[in-house]
Amino acid sequence: MSQEAVDERPLRCLVTGATGYVGGRLVPELLAKGHAVRCLARSPGKLRDHSWAGRAEVVRGDVTDEDSVRAAMEGVDVAYYLVHALGTGSGFEETDRRAARAFGECARAAGIRRIVYLGGLTPAGVPERELSPHLRSRAEVGRILLESGVPTAVLRAAVIIGSGSASFEMLRYLTERLPLMVTPGWVRTRTQPIAIRDVLRLLVGCARLPFEVNRTFDIGGPDVLTYQDMMQRYAAVAGLPKRVIVGVPVLTPGLSSLWVGLITPVPGAIARPLVESLRHEVVCAERDIERYVPSPPDGLLGLDQALRLALKRIREADVATRRPSAAAPGAPSDPLPTDPEWAGGSLYTDHRERAVGASPEALWRVVEGIGGENGWYSLPLAWALRGWLDTLMGGVGMRRGRRDAARLRVGDHLDFWRVEEIEPQRLLRLRAEMRLPGQAWLEMTVDRSPAGGTVYRQHALFHPHGLAGHAYWWSVFPFHAVVFGGMARNIAAKAEATNPAGAG
Structure with a gap:
């Protein structure tokens, strides 16, 4: 089939990780573009309260189960790989490795035309062996998929700004609960956050990349700043007094994760690898994705605008349950029924x-x-x-x-x-x-x-x-x-x- 024919018709998309933060928000964006969507989920029942539940096909399965992956890929054009084993214990790297290999092999056998994977932005010039286990595993998964024989786009992002994102929730709770902070050195590490709206736009756009594109793309917003700067910007947008932040060099990543676990409700199994990753400077080394998926006329969302969207007040109509109505789809920054209980701030x-x-x-x-x-x-x-x-x-x-x-x-x-x-x-x-x-x-x-x-x-x-x-x-x-x-x-x-x- 020609590239032109593919571009002219709606695509059939498989989304793994639809019960997760990014996947649950990607599905309605694909549907809005006219694509057919199939979701692979270990617990399909978790998706029944989404506004799009009646418009997407949901099948039971797991990326570690090759039979379920193979069945889910039948008739699919584009497969989104939005899962990782973060938070499952010390063996998550092996689990990620095994699942990625199986996914790539099944995609090649099924004739999938493209894989799209969202990974983590890695620091330029740092050998992979020196990365945190979290970033190292993300990089390895991307490499496995690129070598699968199926054209693959690996999008690499740093901190994603949106209510429900684990990195954003850590930022939210630390800033709101601590007007005075004694912090480890990683708060002065530079990063390049990106709004969830722009992440989803790029993920959707990658579905129609030319067949010959098989590479990684760094994605980030227009602002490059330290984690400390992000906390101060968060405080300003949220209407909080400026935070007093005192950095100390003695807090190791392990101690830092314990500190984060004490202050925030983000589970330690998730917080620890994220904190360990913050010691690396993660800034985009290239912006080549713009050649294929141009930015909107008003440009990428800056940090302040992304924060304002993420901090929108809890919907009055659903305040009793903190979950949006299934009949009322919202913006990408709004909460979803599958967001974890610790997402969205304290209530x-x-x-x-x-x-x-x-x-x-x-x-x-x-x-x-x-x-x-x-x-x-x-x-x-x-x-x-x-x-x-x-x-x-x-x-x-x-x-x-x-x-x-x-x-x-x-x-x-x-x-x-x-x-x-x-x-x-x-x-x-x-x-x-x-x-x-x-x-x-x-x-x-x-x-x-x-x-x-x-x-x-x-x-x-x-x-x-x-x-x-x-x-x-x-x-x-x-x-x-x-x-x-x-x-x-x-x-x-x-x-x-x-x-x-x-x-x-």
Whole structure:
């Protein structure tokens, strides 16, 4: 088949690693270009909540299982290799080596026209044996695929900026939680970060590279800076005070990974190899990819713009689960259902649930009538004090009350809250407008239990902003049982008092 014929028709793409950070974001980008997509996943069920789940074929398999790889490659034009064994233990290099060889052999036998692999940017002039195990394995996988006999494009990236990227999450947590840092020498190592949007654009573009292209490409954004610089830029974009960073030469990569593990929720098995890699300067030695996949008219995203996209507020419509709706695909920087629990920053929650001996309609009347003259059903003095403190700090306090004594609508003010979402007879979500070192929501839902009774669920959520946000949450946490526990208990009691028999 001619190159022109391939270019004119949609391609059939196999994506491995679709449950991972990059793969899960690549699939909708390929679909948007009109390509057919098949995903190879060890746990296909993990992909069912993605917005694209009904438009892509999902097959069960593993890159270490040649039979499943061979079957998944039938009828495929382009195979994306987006998996690695990082975090699986000390033997990950051998696992990566074996999987890459099997993948290349199966691709050649299946007549795959191109392999596209996303690896790690390696420092120029450093022998492969001197690289960290993580970078060394990435480089070896790229070499194996290039030697497979199938035209291969190996994209080599340093830090990828986007919510959910392990490197970015390390940056996020370290910067937000530590206004003063005693850091190892690697924070002064230069790197060239790239936005996830640009990574995906290049991955999609590589599907149509000329057949004769079989090589590596360095990819990076327009900014070259140190990890320390990135932390300061993150702080500025996030609205945090400038960080005080003191470098010391005595922290080894092993000690550094323990330090990162203590401060951040990124698992140590992932953090350690990433930290070890940070001792190498990783800056693009060439930009040849531009000849084949030109940059967009507005250019590559700079670090500040990429950070702003990655730091977009958690979607209000999905704040209770921290997972975006499957019906609402978002931008590449948005969270995905398959992102790990530690991705996306901290979100503290207080959950209460009670069976209520009243009809759902009676319970909803109490929920919709909350606030204003009706109060908040727990410790009136505490709520009044919180409102007074907010007023003292320049906030709205409790003086706004509510527009209507019985009915609420989206956008209504409700004391120092704002109605963000309302589903009549079922859900009320409020967003705090008081002065807080973070963002807060209060969500109340009315549901029927499987046995036919009524259930009241209440979520208080807080997304902290910097160390002050974390300190605030833990300072008020001891009072939650009284304030939020009392609220749930008294709302249920009020509904039962007005509808003791549970009649509608």
